[in-house]
Amino acid sequence: MARTRRTKGAGSVFQDAKGTWHFKRYLGTDPMTGKRRVIEVRGKSKAETRARYEAKLADYERTGLLPNHNSPTVADYAERWLADYRTRVKPNTYTTRAGRIHACCQLIGGIRLNELTAEHIRLCMRALAERLAPSTLKDHYVSLKMVLDQAETDELIHTNPMRKVKPPRVEPTPTTILEPDQPRRLLEAIPTSMGTNRHGPTDTTDDKEMWALLFEIAFTTGLRPGERRALMPFQLETRNGIHGVNICQQIQRVF
Structure with missing residues (x-):
């Protein structure tokens, strides 16, 4: 046979x-x-x-890992892209990017990649603009473009439709700077304002002093919360007679 x-x-x-x-x-x-x-x-x-x-x-x-007669939807391909992106960036970066992409997918995730048009994306951006600040909206635009750029590289679409969509306009906003006496007034108010009308355990004197110290460090150094919470004794340095903090680490959430 x-x-x-x-x-x-x-x-x-x-x-x-x-x-x-x-x-x-x-x-x-x-x-x-x-x-x-x-x-x-x-x-x-x-x-x-x-x-x-x-x-x-x-x-x-x-x-979309294997071509067939049906193009993958935007949401399905986005999940595949995010799974790879997660292995290349820090947890906080991934969480922020995933949130942006999922927000876009709530609006256009059901559309197949090969049917996605520039008008779909414009409608998505307009809908998001109703509840987002311009700078945040632009980050959504960039996140979606990253996904579709990869889809084009994977030959799932001929041309990225994002090229026909102008990015959201972001107007520069002035930075608000505290008045010279405002940090001092806040630090002076902390010991008397904390632990008076709160539910649960009341802060001890040591707790209040620690809060005051954290605020003082924040104002005097400009450190971000993750950097302040990761401070270690070895980071306190003196160079040329000037005392300072060598910022070389910060606390981050891990998966």
Whole structure:
């Protein structure tokens, strides 16, 4: 009986010496790395392995890792992009970027990438502009552009429609600077204003002194909260007779 050869690109199915079934398929070359991409699953039975293989294949097609007749939606591709972005940036950076992209996806996430137009994006930006400051809105614009730039690189869209959309205009705003006596007045008010009309435990004298010290450090050094909370004795330095703080670390949330 003649053996039937599998269609090119259909992948391979085999059982190894230990009885484990393997379903493997080559997905071509990754346009970013130039390396071959492979999808492979294993299982104890052929039926179980096939089901896992088809589920993984469907997920690849849904997110655009594997081309098919249906383009992935903006939301599905954005989740794939964020999963990769998360491995390259700090937790706080990821959290901020993910929030911007998810806000955009609430408006245009259901549209398929190959059907997304510049007008869709303009409508999205106008809707967000009703509740966001211009600078925050521009960051949403930049975040969405990063996702669609990658979709263009992945050849899921021919041209990024963001190129036809002007970025939100951000007017420069003057920086508000405290009057010379305002920090002093605040520091003087802390010991008497804290712990008088609050629910729960009342701050002790040591607590109040610590709060006063934190405010004083903030005003005199300009340190951000994460930098202040990470201060260690070794960061206190004296250079050329001048006392100062060497800022080299800060506290950040980790996943």
